[in-house]
Amino acid sequence: MSSLTEKDRPIVQLLLNAGTCPRCILRFCSVGSQMLYRHPYKDLMKVLKEFLKNGPEKEDTVCFDVVDPPCKRIRLEHPEEGPEDLNHNGALQQIPQVNDENTAVENSDVKVCNVCLGILQEFCEADFVKKVCQKVNSADYQFTSFVFSVSLPPQLSVRERAAWLVLKQEMRATACPDCFKPAKNKQSVFTRMAVIKALEKIKEEDFLKHFPCPPSSPKNLCVALEIQCNNGAVFVAGRYNKYSRSLPQTPWIIDGERKLESSVEELISEHLMAEFKADSFNFSSSGREDVDVRTLGNGRPFAIELVNPRRIHFTAEEMKRLQQTINTSSDKIQVRDLQLVTREAIGRMKEGEEEKTKTYSALIWTEKAIQKEDIAFLDDIKELKLDQKTPLRVLHRRPLAVRCRIIHTMRSEYIDEHHFRLHLKTQAGTYIKEFVHGDFGRTKPNIGSLLNRTADILELDVESVDVDWPPTLDN
Numbered sequence: 001m002s003s004l005t006e007k008d009r010p011i012v013q014l015l016l017n018a019g020t021c022p023r024c025i026l027r028f029c030s031v032g033s034q035m036l037y038r039h040p041y042k043d044l045m046k047v048l049k050e051f052l053k054n055g056p057e058k059e060d061t062v063c064f065d066v067v068d069p070p071c072k073r074i075r076l077e078h079p080e081e082g083p084e085d086l087n088h089n090g091a092l093q094q095i096p097q098v099n100d101e102n103t104a105v106e107n108s109d110v111k112v113c114n115v116c117l118g119i120l121q122e123f124c125e126a127d128f129v130k131k132v133c134q135k136v137n138s139a140d141y142q143f144t145s146f147v148f149s150v151s152l153p154p155q156l157s158v159r160e161r162a163a164w165l166v167l168k169q170e171m172r173a174t175a176c177p178d179c180f181k182p183a184k185n186k187q188s189v190f191t192r193m194a195v196i197k198a199l200e201k202i203k204e205e206d207f208l209k210h211f212p213c214p215p216s217s218p219k220n221l222c223v224a225l226e227i228q229c230n231n232g233a234v235f236v237a238g239r240y241n242k243y244s245r246s247l248p249q250t251p252w253i254i255d256g257e258r259k260l261e262s263s264v265e266e267l268i269s270e271h272l273m274a275e276f277k278a279d280s281f282n283f284s285s286s287g288r289e290d291v292d293v294r295t296l297g298n299g300r301p302f303a304i305e306l307v308n309p310r311r312i313h314f315t316a317e318e319m320k321r322l323q324q325t326i327n328t329s330s331d332k333i334q335v336r337d338l339q340l341v342t343r344e345a346i347g348r349m350k351e352g353e354e355e356k357t358k359t360y361s362a363l364i365w366t367e368k369a370i371q372k373e374d375i376a377f378l379d380d381i382k383e384l385k386l387d388q389k390t391p392l393r394v395l396h397r398r399p400l401a402v403r404c405r406i407i408h409t410m411r412s413e414y415i416d417e418h419h420f421r422l423h424l425k426t427q428a429g430t431y432i433k434e435f436v437h438g439d440f441g442r443t444k445p446n447i448g449s450l451l452n453r454t455a456d457i458l459e460l461d462v463e464s465v466d467v468d469w470p471p472t473l474d475n
């Protein structure tokens, strides 16, 4: 059972006279029990006034637990409230208006608090809680737990400081000033930070010169500008195949102009966005292929972060249907193993990316005619070390460097005098096109130098991306 003690009397008196609300007064008296703050605002006011009326010889503590009338009833019976209050014209209707001087003393319990601007008055009452609940319900989110965070006006910190200083000055209060740190919230707003920084710097005597202590009573109640709902991100992973040689992985935009109308990430994400009712998405994958390269085999692992989704619960059956929807809507891509994953699991897609192997199939053209025997020796080459200077075609976005890459194995397939197919198993990150044509000698050795004739690559397919994530599903 928490209570106010005799030493709190002057604090209660001073703050009540200054126009501070009961909940703020309890804070400044270092009352820690949450239970007390839950009592209806008007009950708290009544109890504080009782506390001041009773002399120290009669009683030296105030116990709140004995006062427990239902809050609703008290509100409706209040003599100052007219019958229109029964009309339920909205939750904010009962916010006290600025009182004229005559009634201010009588109705000091409805003055807007000079420290919290009314945030611990109306916003702690059932009506405002109802309003928040309505907003949450109407936003139509699926959720199992929630965080309620409040963004407070920056001037609250200043008022808090002013109230604290006056207590310190006039009461020589001994309570720990750490109790009165400005309320913190998650979203950092520059102006709020600035106010807090300024308050940290300013000397007490300067503060007293610039700001009334205790803070003056505000004319208007602080209003809730917005009640916002947000859901944590949900992650979906899978593997995709790309069957088109004119489809980029992500939107291809040069100088603000779109080059191709679609992309892998859009073809997948548009369906996820609609089903999860998310605000936006972030696409990531295990490496990427060029716009003219197909990705075959089991496909390339990808993950999509869905930001602020309304819907988050999907059964395996629903995910399967979603996958079918994606697959029937385009013949340029296919997805498999579509599933919900955790944020942490996505790390596995990226980790060790350099060490992973990839297999490719390249259609190669040679200037000088070839016979089967000319290319057969390629099959015997194992663990071929390459020095690859950053390719000319990516030099505008990658730093110039020489990277060592390994071609683990090769298998050739003769087609005709100027064409053959080469299957390669390589270290991830190897530039295959450059390994074939040599990139003006920037990749050494290369197919051209090995065959001792000019060679070029006509088509390239990714045959497998050897990353064992996400888990394979049996659909």
Ligand SMILES: [Zn+2]
Binding pocket: 020, 021, 022, 023, 024, 025, 113, 114, 115, 116, 117, 118, 119, 120, 121
């Ligand atoms: Zn207050």
